Amino acid sequence: MGVDGRARRTAAMVRRFEAQDIESLMDVGSESPEAAKWSKESYLQLSKDSGAVFLVTEEGGELTGFLAGRLVGEQGEIFNLAVKQGHRRLGRGMALITQANVEFESRGVKNVYLEVRESNTGAIAFYGRQAFTRTGRRKGYYREPDEAAVTMEKKLSG
Numbered sequence: 001m002g003v004d005g006r007a008r009r010t011a012a013m014v015r016r017f018e019a020q021d022i023e024s025l026m027d028v029g030s031e032s033p034e035a036a037k038w039s040k041e042s043y044l045q046l047s048k049d050s051g052a053v054f055l056v057t058e059e060g061g062e063l064t065g066f067l068a069g070r071l072v073g074e075q076g077e078i079f080n081l082a083v084k085q086g087h088r089r090l091g092r093g094m095a096l097i098t099q100a101n102v103e104f105e106s107r108g109v110k111n112v113y114l115e116v117r118e119s120n121t122g123a124i125a126f127y128g129r130q131a132f133t134r135t136g137r138r139k140g141y142y143r144e145p146d147e148a149a150v151t152m153e154k155k156l157s158g
C-alpha cells in the first residue's frame with residue numbers, strides 16, 4: 001500500500017521522551033517557529049522531574065513530534081508541543097494531547113492549562129478542537145517577537 005495521508009495518520013507511535021531523543025527533538029523544535037524555544041538542558045532537566053509529562057511521536061524510528069508538560073498537584077500544564085514539517089495535520093498533535101490527558105488524568109489532574117501565541121490562530125483552533133477553552137490573555141508573555149499569550153484550560157473528568 002502506498003503512503004497516503006490516511007496510512008500516515010495511523011503510523012505514529014506515542015511514547016515517553018528518552019534522553020537520546022534530544023537532538024531529534026531540537027530539530028523538530030527548530031522547524032516550529034511558533035513553539036517556545038527551550039535549551040537542550042531545559043528539556044533534559046524536565047525529563048528528570050517526577051511531575052513531567054514528556055511525550056514524543058515516532059514513526060519508522062524517526063521522531064516526528066513532542067509534547068512537554070508537567071503536573072503540580074491537581075493541575076497540569078502543557079509547556080510546548082511541536083510536530084515536524086511534513087507530519088502536520090495527520091493526527092500527531094491530537095495523539096500527543098490525548099496521551100498527555102490520559103497521563104494527567106491517571107495522576108489525579110483535574111485541569112490542564114497552556115499558553116499560546118495570540119497570533120497562532122491555527123494552534124488556538126487546534127486546542128479548541130481538543131476541548132480547551134480560552135480563559136484569558138497575558139500581555140507581553142512571549143519574546144522574540146514580543147507578543148501576548150492566549151491562556152487556555154481543559155477540565156478533565158479525573
